[in-house]
Amino acid sequence: MALIVHKYGGTSMGSTERIRNVAKRVAKWARAGHQMVVVPSAMSGETNRLLGLAKELSPASTTPALLRELDMIASTGEQVSVGLLAIALQAEGLEAVSYTGWQVPVRTDSSFTKARIQSIDDARVRADLAAGRVVIIAGFQGLDENDNITTLGRGGSDTSAVAVAAAMKAHECLIYTDVDGVYTTDPRIVPEARRLATVSFEEMLEMASLGSKVLQIRSVEFAGKYRVPLRVLSSFTPWDIDIAEEARSGTLITFEEDEKMEQAVVAGIAFNRDEAKITVLGVPDKPGIAFQILGPVAEANIDIDVIIQNVSHDGKTDFSFTVHRNDYARTIELLNTKVVPQTAATNVVGDPKICKVSIVGIGMRSHVGVASKMFRVLADEGINIQMITTSEIKTSVVIDEKYMELAVRALHKAFDLDQPTG
Amino acid sequence: MALIVHKYGGTSMGSTERIRNVAKRVAKWARAGHQMVVVPSAMSGETNRLLGLAKELSPASTTPALLRELDMIASTGEQVSVGLLAIALQAEGLEAVSYTGWQVPVRTDSSFTKARIQSIDDARVRADLAAGRVVIIAGFQGLDENDNITTLGRGGSDTSAVAVAAAMKAHECLIYTDVDGVYTTDPRIVPEARRLATVSFEEMLEMASLGSKVLQIRSVEFAGKYRVPLRVLSSFTPWDIDIAEEARSGTLITFEEDEKMEQAVVAGIAFNRDEAKITVLGVPDKPGIAFQILGPVAEANIDIDVIIQNVSHDGKTDFSFTVHRNDYARTIELLNTKVVPQTAATNVVGDPKICKVSIVGIGMRSHVGVASKMFRVLADEGINIQMITTSEIKTSVVIDEKYMELAVRALHKAFDLDQPTG
Numbered sequence: 001m002a003l004i005v006h007k008y009g010g011t012s013m014g015s016t017e018r019i020r021n022v023a024k025r026v027a028k029w030a031r032a033g034h035q036m037v038v039v040p041s042a043m044s045g046e047t048n049r050l051l052g053l054a055k056e057l058s059p060a061s062t063t064p065a066l067l068r069e070l071d072m073i074a075s076t077g078e079q080v081s082v083g084l085l086a087i088a089l090q091a092e093g094l095e096a097v098s099y100t101g102w103q104v105p106v107r108t109d110s111s112f113t114k115a116r117i118q119s120i121d122d123a124r125v126r127a128d129l130a131a132g133r134v135v136i137i138a139g140f141q142g143l144d145e146n147d148n149i150t151t152l153g154r155g156g157s158d159t160s161a162v163a164v165a166a167a168m169k170a171h172e173c174l175i176y177t178d179v180d181g182v183y184t185t186d187p188r189i190v191p192e193a194r195r196l197a198t199v200s201f202e203e204m205l206e207m208a209s210l211g212s213k214v215l216q217i218r219s220v221e222f223a224g225k226y227r228v229p230l231r232v233l234s235s236f237t238p239w240d241i242d243i244a245e246e247a248r249s250g251t252l253i254t255f256e257e258d259e260k261m262e263q264a265v266v267a268g269i270a271f272n273r274d275e276a277k278i279t280v281l282g283v284p285d286k287p288g289i290a291f292q293i294l295g296p297v298a299e300a301n302i303d304i305d306v307i308i309q310n311v312s313h314d315g316k317t318d319f320s321f322t323v324h325r326n327d328y329a330r331t332i333e334l335l336n337t338k339v340v341p342q343t344a345a346t347n348v349v350g351d352p353k354i355c356k357v358s359i360v361g362i363g364m365r366s367h368v369g370v371a372s373k374m375f376r377v378l379a380d381e382g383i384n385i386q387m388i389t390t391s392e393i394k395t396s397v398v399i400d401e402k403y404m405e406l407a408v409r410a411l412h413k414a415f416d417l418d419q420p421t422g
Numbered sequence: 423m424a425l426i427v428h429k430y431g432g433t434s435m436g437s438t439e440r441i442r443n444v445a446k447r448v449a450k451w452a453r454a455g456h457q458m459v460v461v462p463s464a465m466s467g468e469t470n471r472l473l474g475l476a477k478e479l480s481p482a483s484t485t486p487a488l489l490r491e492l493d494m495i496a497s498t499g500e501q502v503s504v505g506l507l508a509i510a511l512q513a514e515g516l517e518a519v520s521y522t523g524w525q526v527p528v529r530t531d532s533s534f535t536k537a538r539i540q541s542i543d544d545a546r547v548r549a550d551l552a553a554g555r556v557v558i559i560a561g562f563q564g565l566d567e568n569d570n571i572t573t574l575g576r577g578g579s580d581t582s583a584v585a586v587a588a589a590m591k592a593h594e595c596l597i598y599t600d601v602d603g604v605y606t607t608d609p610r611i612v613p614e615a616r617r618l619a620t621v622s623f624e625e626m627l628e629m630a631s632l633g634s635k636v637l638q639i640r641s642v643e644f645a646g647k648y649r650v651p652l653r654v655l656s657s658f659t660p661w662d663i664d665i666a667e668e669a670r671s672g673t674l675i676t677f678e679e680d681e682k683m684e685q686a687v688v689a690g691i692a693f694n695r696d697e698a699k700i701t702v703l704g705v706p707d708k709p710g711i712a713f714q715i716l717g718p719v720a721e722a723n724i725d726i727d728v729i730i731q732n733v734s735h736d737g738k739t740d741f742s743f744t745v746h747r748n749d750y751a752r753t754i755e756l757l758n759t760k761v762v763p764q765t766a767a768t769n770v771v772g773d774p775k776i777c778k779v780s781i782v783g784i785g786m787r788s789h790v791g792v793a794s795k796m797f798r799v800l801a802d803e804g805i806n807i808q809m810i811t812t813s814e815i816k817t818s819v820v821i822d823e824k825y826m827e828l829a830v831r832a833l834h835k836a837f838d839l840d841q842p843t844g
Binding site: 054056061066069070076083100 | 491502
């Protein structure tokens with residue numbers, strides 16, 4: 001008897017047959033006495049179809065006016081999903097009502113196509129729950145202060161679900177997806193990869209941001225900030241699986257470190273080949289130079305991941321960072337027009353054919369030599385490391401894209417991730 | 423230099439290529455100095471696709487809760503259209519912004535799937551026009567008092583366009599459609615059918631309601647009530663046709679009778695095979711019986727068209743009416759459960775295989791013998807008349823569906839509609 005939030009991805013919502021199965025699963029939880037809020041994604045392929053139409057009409061433009069229209073268009077995918085799921089639940093004999101983002105409302109900033117949730121008014125949803133209704137809320141979308149529709153970016157429905165769970169102080173937020181939990185690494189690369197029964201919030205944050213792609217990173221940030229118990233589990237189990245068994249399945253993202261009996265040093269290997277590296281050569285090493293370089297990039301709403309600046313020689317230094325591969329050409333152009341002239345940099349060079357491989361683990365905090373072991377493993381495989389960054393619980397290297405599988409497999413084995421933990 | 427409303431149907435919006443042509447046409451008008459508001463329909467086939475998905479999940483239900491979800495789903499078709507058209511206009515170099523029904527807002531009652539517009543707040547639209555933007559408003563949809571999305575029924579985008587034109591006191595509302603105007607009858611049935619350069623509002627009202635299907639009837643009512651100059655014209659002319667020529671094309675719906683030099687007695691032949699006839703047999707002929715029979719039907723939100731009650735015999739009478747063919751089974755069931763027991767009627771009978779054929783013309787007001795000529799023409803063709811209704815400017819008969827084409831062709835010829843007017 002608790003308030004539970006379910007989130008279903010595009011694959012789970014991919015056909016009316018699958019939507020019917022989602023409805024049966026939700027109905028099972030509702031009949032067990034839970035108050036249910038459900039956040040579905042658009043039917044798989046729908047967002048791409050819609051944005052494809054937009055792209056046919058305007059292949060290159062990225063003005064704010066255009067981005068506003070993309071959100072107008074893309075948000076309809078989830079709107080269709082919520083309506084269909086409400087109908088499927090009604091056909092199961094439950095009372096169900098659907099809401100778009102603006103109807104709740106889910107308030108966001110005005111960064112079209114990458115908006116951030118600012119607040120959620122749960123009054124209407126609570127009234128429906130109190131009246132015994134299942135409430136279905138469109139993920140991925142919100143409303144800015146001028147009542148424009150916004151979207152949260154790819155995977156944004158995860159964030160919507162967690163934000164709703166946080167606002168409503170839900171007992172647990174269950175993210176149903178096409179994988180059955182969080183793995184030590186991608187099983188498609190390493191067949192020996194194991195599912196983690198629990199993973200810490202910090203590890204999950206690093207895994208998600210580094211490309212494990214199970215959850216949108218902002219959803220994990222949200223879950224961490226508001227301490228929303230979050231479970232990733234499979235939507236492919238039969239809908240009539242025993243509810244107690246279902247509630248224990250998948251991977252639980254935990255906030256208390258001592259929940260784990262014994263902490264593995266490395267929890268998982270993450271990787272990402274969506275990035276491109278860019279280096280601004282020969283910039284004067286003086287205060288404010290990092291902002292001079294990255295300010296225009298941030299202003300253009302381009303996300304920056306790894307940033308590296310090494311010690312200087314003769315008052316000059318090289319400044320490197322990575323961006324999403326889709327932003328590569330635009331960033332290079334931006335640097336050449338807005339940064340090189342102003343900073344007297346020598347040149348801008350880059351490479352879109354790189355990948356980032358990371359080892360992640362809370363245990364790294366109290367274990368020395370983890371990073372150097374990683375470097376040794378890569379050296380043994382003859383893989384050259386192009387960039388290195390580290391944080392408290394992860395170490396990442398940028399390497400040539402073609403070595404990615406080799407690196408991930410070697411690291412997974414070297415850190416004993418294919419062995420069950422004690 | 424005027425405020426002009428354009429409305430484009432689903433065929434005109436049927437592909438990105440066609441949307442690009444709509445954008446070029448609108449841009450031509452905007453560049454000629456007009457303030458432009460555009461109301462597009464959903465891309466052709468989209469509304470059916472969306473409602474088809476809903477139907478797979480709940481084939482039979484028509485509860486208010488379900489109808490609410492249908493509107494949630496169906497309204498997305500127009501939302502996608504407005505975003506795509508805004509993008510196409512931006513690609514043409516114009517400033518353009520799109521709005522859903524709720525963003526304007528267009529306020530309606532809560533009759534889901536058949537809502538009626540109550541008010542339009544044009545403040546935001548006016549501000550955009552003043553700033554030099556083309557404004558695109560989603561047709562077919564609105565917002566009820568509880569902020570639920572509503573839709574206006576099939577063809578509702580026409581009504582949206584006229585209502586916007588009325589609210590903004592537009593100079594003219596141009597309805598671009600896949601026919602090039604209003605014809606004396608359907609050219610697919612009668613190849614000699616002619617386009618009318620003008621048609622009176624009253625005639626148009628009767629033509630639309632009787633099935634000419636060029637415009638949704640409520641849009642014509644709206645146009646009449648608020649005296650919105652309304653023009654039906656083809657969206658298939660090249661977009662770069664001379665604007666003065668385009669502004670004179672199609673059919674203008676007029677409000678002043680004396681605009682026509684010589685009034686034809688009959689303006690056109692309308693027909694409709696979407697209806698079914700129902701007769702409640704042997705009801706007591708007493709005050710209130712019509713309401714007792716039709717009250718439950720109206721309550722179920724079923725539209726009634728023709729109603730006939732003839733004189734009674736022995737205190738009993740037969741009560742006949744027509745409904746949309748889709749509502750036939752539901753109406754019969756409703757009458758058997760809610761009306762027959764209460765009224766002591768003998769039986770309910772009906773026939774969904776009928777059609778209605780009407781002659782329409784303002785000239786009928788001042789010419790006698792028009793109806794009797796119609797009956798003679800049908801008799802000459804051996805067509806039995808099942809029901810007759812008349813109004814000031816039309817006479818309608820219900821006949822067996824199989825005689826429809828024959829009746830329409832014979833009447834079109836008999837009333838000289840294939841001859842150019844003087």
